[in-house]
Amino acid sequence: MKKKELEIILEKLDGFRTPNIKLEQYTTPATVAAELLNIASLRKDIYNKVIYDLGCGPGILGIGAALLGARKVVLVDIDEEAINIAEENAEKFSLGNIVFNNSDIRKITGKADIVLQNPPFGVHWRRADRAFLEKALEIADVVYSMHKRETRDFIIKFVKGLRASELEILPVSFILPRSYKFHEKDRKTILVDIYRIRRN
Ligand SMILES: C[S@@+](CC[C@H](N)C(=O)[O-])C[C@H]1O[C@@H](n2cnc3c(N)ncnc32)[C@H](O)[C@@H]1O
Incomplete structure (x- = not known):
């Protein structure tokens, strides 16, 4: 599937209904x-792989x-409502x-085989980003993880301490719609890095 086709499908998924700021709930832009997912797929990190999505939110x-051919996908979230939305989203595609x-x-x-995650950045639950990275690298040797650009130096040091042997970084921007009352603008841009981390 082409990247644009995937983006159009993902754009139609339902998001959080009542986002909980303490869990840093916002959806990765499509x-x-x-x-x-396109990069991971080209790197042969999706097709026929067992994939965990940690802190999956709406999934x-x-x-x-799963749409790109993963063998099995495990969606994990602490919030029951988020898991319910993820289930409803998945039902639209009859993915078994x-x-x-x-x-x-x-x-x-x-x-x-692979973990994909957009963890809380650790603003409301201090060190959440660390807990997610530790767990991800405990269960898989290859992890795709997103973190705020301003924490790049820290994240590089932290994952090296977790025996990461390869690290690739792709800078992206999140353009997020207003989702909490305290947001002053209708849209907010956040500079984010996507990491591909490999541990030997
Ligand atoms: C930034 S959102 C990302 C949601 C989704 N993965 C995405 O990319 O759109 C972070 C998610 O992590 C979940 N979360 C926060 N702490 C968690 C924990 N300790 N265990 C499991 N999920 C958690 C939140 O409920 C939320 O859905």
Whole structure:
């Protein structure tokens, strides 16, 4: 499937209905999700792979991976409402290879080929980004993870401490619609890095 086709499909997925700021709930823009999935697909990190989407929210990354031919996708989120929306989104495509897990990512066990994640940046739950990276690299050797640009130096140092042997970084912009009352503008641009991390 072409990147643009995927983006158009992902754009139609339902987002959070009542986003919870404490869980840093906002959806990855469809343009960015399609970009990440397209790169991962070209790197042969999607087709026929077992993929975990940690902190899946409404499921844009995991459902996208299933649409691109992942063998099995496990969607994990601590928020029951988010998991329900993800299930509804997946039902639109009759995908039989998705498992839904309403759980804290810190409690999950198992093995994956690949983890895809857009974790909380750690603004409201301090160190959330670290907990997600630790868990991701515990269950998979290849991880795609998104982090705020301003934390780049820290993230590079942190993942090297987790025995990451290869690190590639793609800078992107998130253009997010206003989703919380305290947002002053209708749209906000956040500079983000997509990391592909490989551990040996
Ligand atoms: C920034 S949102 C990303 C949502 C989705 N992955 C996406 O890319 O659109 C972060 C998600 O992590 C979830 N989350 C936060 N803390 C969590 C935890 N400890 N365990 C599991 N999920 C968590 C939130 O509920 C939220 O859905």
